[in-house]
Amino acid sequence: MPLKPNIVRLSQDCWGSASLQGIFETSFYNALYAGFESLPWMEARQSFYRQREVNLKHSEYYQELFSSNIRKSIAAKLSNFFNVQLGEDFDVAAHKMIAGDYIGPHTDQNKIGETHRLTVTFNSGWQSSQGGVLLVLKDGSPKNIQDAWLPTANNGFLFEITDDSYHAVTPIVGEEPRFSVIFTFKSKAEKVDSGKLNWMPFPMRDDVLSAKYTASDLGVSESTFDTDYEFRKFGSIREFKLFVKNDLKNAPVNWSYTLGGSVSTEIDGRHPPQTDVERLSQIGKLHRIPPIILVRRSNGELYLTDGSHRLSYSVDNKANLGVVIYDEVIS
Structure with a gap:
């Protein structure tokens, strides 16, 4: 489309x-x-x-x-x-x-x-x-x-x-x-206020640039992120886990910085100098949340390339989740 x-x-x-x-x-x-x-x-x-x-x-x-x-x-x-x-x-x-x-x-x-x-x-x-x-x-x-x-x-x-x-x-x-x-x-109905996180169906440009950097470490071509993507919204973390069949290859421990004890690391100063707690707190203040970014490898495996704190926030709060998925481009 x-x-x-x-x-x-x-x-x-x-x-x-x-x-x-x-x-x-x-x-x-x-x-x-x-x-x-x-x-x-x-x-x-x-x-x-x-x-x-x-x-x-x-x-x-x-x-x-x-x-x-x-x-x-x-x-x-x-x-x-x-x-x-x-x-x-x-x-x-x-x-x-x-x-x-x-x-x-x-x-x-x-x-x-x-x-x-x-x-x-x-x-x-x-x-x-x-x-x-x-x-x-x-x-x-x-x-x-x-x-x-x-x-x-x-x-x-x-x-x-x-x-x-x-x-x-x-x-x-x-x-x-x-x-x-x-x-x-023209809207056909009043805005829906479901009390759930409002995930954007489009990724942020800076997130895509970060995903390209992460993907290069996985041996994924940067051209993957210049193609079309698929947006999916999952009603719960359980629904998302069923989608990836508990086989998301590089999620934080227990998919959470809070529950799993994982600690994120800085990558060439690409993120502001904040603790994981501060980043998670900021997500909770947003009215609109950019989706996390996944890459589907040619063998079908899924890798998280940007948005680990947004994933953690959804896990911690048993909330819904929005993701965009790029299919790997083989150069």
């Missing part, structure tokens, strides 16, 4: 935003981009923005690209991210911004039931000097910037629409146009 991002930055605030990298598989991304040239771009102006827009529901090419299976897959993965059921009949619109175009501070609040958005950008080698920077704002003022994101190729921004979801795009400078596609979703 096409959606396979890494999370670069993940907010723990009330509007649940995330900056994403490598959002779509290459073939699907290229197919999206290929159709831009033939689109009938129309200028759109409001009090706070100017740009060119096309709703892709009117394009046979894009209607075929967004098949029912593709829509089902995208909606399911983003539903897992927000812990709410999103409809598969989401809206898809293409945006083109040229010199002088801009989008001022706004939240995307609306009266038609739109609740969540994913922005994907399509601009290779884009520089901040060209403008078009997506700003995440602490309030309605462009001076109070919380985060900034270049609209580079196959990257983007995911968020829940709330009273506080202020964002903007700086004016375009120069001749090169800025392209993006906006996915707009």
